Amino acid sequence: MISGAGIKKVFFRSFFIQAAWCFDKMQGLGFVSALTPALDEIYNDDSKRKEAISRYTRYYNSHPYMASPILGAVINLEEKVRDKSGSTGAGPELQEALMGAYGSIGDGFFWASLRPLCAIAGIVTVFYISLWGPLVFLFLYNICHILMRWKGLVWGCALGVGVIDKLATYDLPSWAIRGRYVSAALLGFVSFIIVLKVLMPVVSPLSERAVASELNVTSSWTPMLAELTLVVITLGFCYLGSRPLSVQRLLYFTVLPALIIGIILF
Amino acid sequence: MAISSFLSEALIIGCVGGVLSLDKTAALQVMVSRPIVSAPLTGLLTGSPTTGLAVGILLEMLYMADRPVGTYMPVHETGLSVTVTATSVAYITSCGLSPSMIGLGVAFGVVAPVLLVCIPVAALYRKADIFSRHMNKGLFDNACAALTPSVGEINTRVTPDLFMLNLRGLFNFFWPIALSIFVMVFILGFVARYLGGVYGYPGALRLYPAGALVLMLALAMALSAVMTRTALVVFSVSGLVSALLWVVIR
Numbered sequence: 001m002i003s004g005a006g007i008k009k010v011f012f013r014s015f016f017i018q019a020a021w022c023f024d025k026m027q028g029l030g031f032v033s034a035l036t037p038a039l040d041e042i043y044n045d046d047s048k049r050k051e052a053i054s055r056y057t058r059y060y061n062s063h064p065y066m067a068s069p070i071l072g073a074v075i076n077l078e079e080k081v082r083d084k085s086g087s088t089g090a091g092p093e094l095q096e097a098l099m100g101a102y103g104s105i106g107d108g109f110f111w112a113s114l115r116p117l118c119a120i121a122g123i124v125t126v127f128y129i130s131l132w133g134p135l136v137f138l139f140l141y142n143i144c145h146i147l148m149r150w151k152g153l154v155w156g157c158a159l160g161v162g163v164i165d166k167l168a169t170y171d172l173p174s175w176a177i178r179g180r181y182v183s184a185a186l187l188g189f190v191s192f193i194i195v196l197k198v199l200m201p202v203v204s205p206l207s208e209r210a211v212a213s214e215l216n217v218t219s220s221w222t223p224m225l226a227e228l229t230l231v232v233i234t235l236g237f238c239y240l241g242s243r244p245l246s247v248q249r250l251l252y253f254t255v256l257p258a259l260i261i262g263i264i265l266f
Numbered sequence: 267m268a269i270s271s272f273l274s275e276a277l278i279i280g281c282v283g284g285v286l287s288l289d290k291t292a293a294l295q296v297m298v299s300r301p302i303v304s305a306p307l308t309g310l311l312t313g314s315p316t317t318g319l320a321v322g323i324l325l326e327m328l329y330m331a332d333r334p335v336g337t338y339m340p341v342h343e344t345g346l347s348v349t350v351t352a353t354s355v356a357y358i359t360s361c362g363l364s365p366s367m368i369g370l371g372v373a374f375g376v377v378a379p380v381l382l383v384c385i386p387v388a389a390l391y392r393k394a395d396i397f398s399r400h401m402n403k404g405l406f407d408n409a410c411a412a413l414t415p416s417v418g419e420i421n422t423r424v425t426p427d428l429f430m431l432n433l434r435g436l437f438n439f440f441w442p443i444a445l446s447i448f449v450m451v452f453i454l455g456f457v458a459r460y461l462g463g464v465y466g467y468p469g470a471l472r473l474y475p476a477g478a479l480v481l482m483l484a485l486a487m488a489l490s491a492v493m494t495r496t497a498l499v500v501f502s503v504s505g506l507v508s509a510l511l512w513v514v515i516r
Contacts, residue, residue, distance in 0.1 A: 013429060019292045020435030022402035023337065029406045033432040053428070054413050057406075064295050111333040115297070116491050119326050122302050126319050127370075134303040134322065141297050177494075184497035187489055188504025192512070194485070198371045199478055227509035230482060231502050237486030238493065247328055247341075247487055248385050254483060259379055259476035266471045 001157055002041045002075060009037035010071055011153055017067050026061035031095075034067070038075040042082050052078055055092050062099040063106020068149045069163045070098050072156015080160070094161065109172040113179035114144055120186045127193045191234060195226045272459075275312070276352075276452035282311060283348035283451075284444025290344050291334070291395075292439040301325035301347035308351040314358060314365030320373035321351045324381065327484035331491035342391035345447050349387055349454060354380045356455040360462030375473030378480040380458070387450050394442035401438040405431050 017030035035056055043049035062070065073094055080086025122137030156163040200223065240250060286307070289299035297303065302322040309318015325347045332340035354377050358365045368376075409431055489501055 015294050016292070016429075016432060016436075018295070019439070020402045020405045020432045021291055022399050022406055024403050025406045029402075029409050029428070029432050029435075032409070033428040036428055050413060057409055057413060107333065107335055111335075112491070115300075116330050116488065119300065119302055119330065120488065123323050123326065126302075126323060130319065131306060131315055133319065134306050137300070137302055138297060145296070180492040180494065180497055181500050183492045184489065184500040185504040187485065187492070188501045188506075189508050191485055191501075191505045192508035194481055195509070196512070198374060198481065201371055221513060224506075224509040224513055227505055230485075231505050233482050234486045234489060235498065235502065237483050238489050238498065241486055241490045242493070247332075247483075248388075250483055251328075251382060251385060251480070255378055255476050255480050256382055258479045259382070259473070262472045262475040263468060266469070266474075 001079070002038050006037050006041045007153060007157060010034055010075070011068075011150060013037065014064075014068055014071060014149060014153065017064050025059045027064075027067070028058055028060045031060040031067060031071070032056040034071055035074065038071075039078065042075070042078050048082075051088075052081070055088065056095065058092070060095065060099060062103040063110065065110055065145055065148050066102035066106040066152070068152035069156040069167060070095055070102060072153045072158075073098070073160050073163050075157050076160030098164070105172050109176040109179075110145065110148075113176035113183070115141060117179045117183045117186070120183055120190060123190055124186060124193065127190075127197050188231075191230050192223070192227050195223055195230055199230070200226060272452060272455060276448050276455060279308065279311065279348060279352050279451045280444045280448025282308065283345055283447035284440045286348070287342070287344045287443045287447075288436055288439055290342070292436050299344040301329070301343050304344050305347040305351045308348045309355065312352055312355040312365070314351075314355045314368060314373075316368050316370055317354050317358065317365060317373045317377065318351045320370055320377050321347055321354060321381075324374070324377060324480060324484050325350065327488035330488045339392060339395060341388045342395055342443070345391035345394075345443055346384060346388045348447055349450050350377065350380055350384045352451045353384055353454045353458045357458035357462045358467075360459040361467035363467055371477070372470050372473075374481060375470055375477035378473060378476035381480065383457075384450075384454060387454070390446055390450065391443060394446045395439075397442050398439045402435045405435055405438075 013034035013036075017027050017034055020029040021027060022029075032053060036053060039049055039052045043052055056074070074091045077086055077091040077094060081088055081091070118137050118141040121140055122133040124133075125136040126133030152163070152167070155166050159166055237250070237254075241247075283304075286299050286304045288294075289296060298307075301324075305322035305325065306315055306318035309315040309321070312318075325343055329341055329343045332343070334340055354373070355365050357380060358368060358376055409428055412427055412431070489498070
């Protein structure tokens with residue numbers, strides 16, 4: 001297996017896998033530039049090294065974090081080529097086979113589940129301890145993301161094609177679905193925080209500072225009714241959002257009239 | 267405030283926006299480009315972290331469902347969050363309010379109309395992003411050329427060049443968006459200062475309906491990011507249970 005220093009160089013370069021993203025070859029240049037420290041170690045012969053680099057100077061597109069297991073597996077296969085126990089075509093074939101599947105898994109887990117979940121956790125934190133919110137988001141998200149990048153690379157280098165089974169045991173698609181339910185639950189909590197800390201206190205209009213902790217309510221059931229109203233309106237907007245209406249159009253159709261009404265009426 | 271200080275402020279914000287935008291695609295992807303981070307950072311720079319937090323919460327939720335899948339490019343939330351924050355703070359300052367003292371509720375009200383004005387700018391930022399990606403095609407072609415030796419040449423120094431060639435893409439991603447943010451922050455900041463100076467602050471109550479609606483819309487868009495039928499039920503139950511628990515505990 002390549003040295004620890006080589007793995008660290010590949011790991012570092014994997015963070016720039018999209019630096020030269022283009023519509024034609026997408027992450028192709030980023031992938032091969034991340035791979036080159038490993039190929040430098042594997043091949044002492046210049047012509048063989050260049051041949052190996054040329055094998056991977058091609059179209060590549062996948063989720064940026066899921067590139068790590070593919071990089072690791074390709075490094076393992078190239079070591080087999082050097083040791084004459086593997087074919088030169090195995091690495092590119094594996095790269096091509098995995099990029100679509102891992103792209104889909106990465107999109108479903110990281111973009112569609114983990115990122116919203118961590119963002120919502122950050123938003124909850126903002127309402128209670130202000131500027132720590134973004135830091136909470138960054139901490140929670142990057143723990144998972146960097147772990148995936150590092151472990152994926154190390155497993156790929158050690159196991160080669162076996163990294164596919166290794167990653168499958170973690171069943172990321174199922175965790176993605178669980179993450180979405182947790183996000184939905186947290187969003188329900190966020191909606192109530194918005195009622196308590198933002199919507200209800202603005203009944204004190206003359207203050208230039210939001211009266212964030214003072215509640216100007218006559219009945220303790222008022223927040224409950226306000227929350228019910230907010231949930232209904234939110235579900236209504238959700239329904240509208242599922243129609244072919246962009247966020248921009250929804251904003252102009254709803255917020256602009258509200259702004260005009262607010263200025264005229266109050 | 268003199269034109270030269272508008273310019274220098276817009277230049278700094280443009281550079282910061284450009285650097286943060288690199289995280290969106292070109293480098294790291296540690297999510298400092300997300301609105302919940304980039305907007306408060308811009309707010310800290312411009313003297314109103316609370317406004318930045320309000321912008322960050324709104325834009326993070328509004329565009330939570332917008333993801334980069336395949337060749338689809340989502341809205342440039344980083345550029346938009348930096349622009350909306352800078353414009354909102356410019357407006358607040360010109361109204362005679364103290365940006366560092368403003369509360370979250372008031373900030374949401376101010377951000378709502380500014381968002382309506384700044385939304386069309388997202389199209390310019392997307393075009394800048396597309397332009398960057400077209401420029402990067404030249405880098406891949408250079409890499410292929412570097413791997414094809416000229417007659418008589420033994421090119422043994424290919425490997426370092428590929429990484430540096432790759433990193434040149436960072437510059438291609440940086441300057442179009444930084445320039446776009448600089449120009450738009452300058453123009454919109456100027457307009458915001460003019461309108462704030464002439465018309466003043468309309469008051470929290472007048473901006474309340476717009477601020478409330480934009481928050482609800484943002485909540486709905488965030489919910490649509492995780493939307494399944496079960497998730498909608500979970501959301502509704504969670505919100506109502508939170509309210510019920512609050513009533514019981516109080």
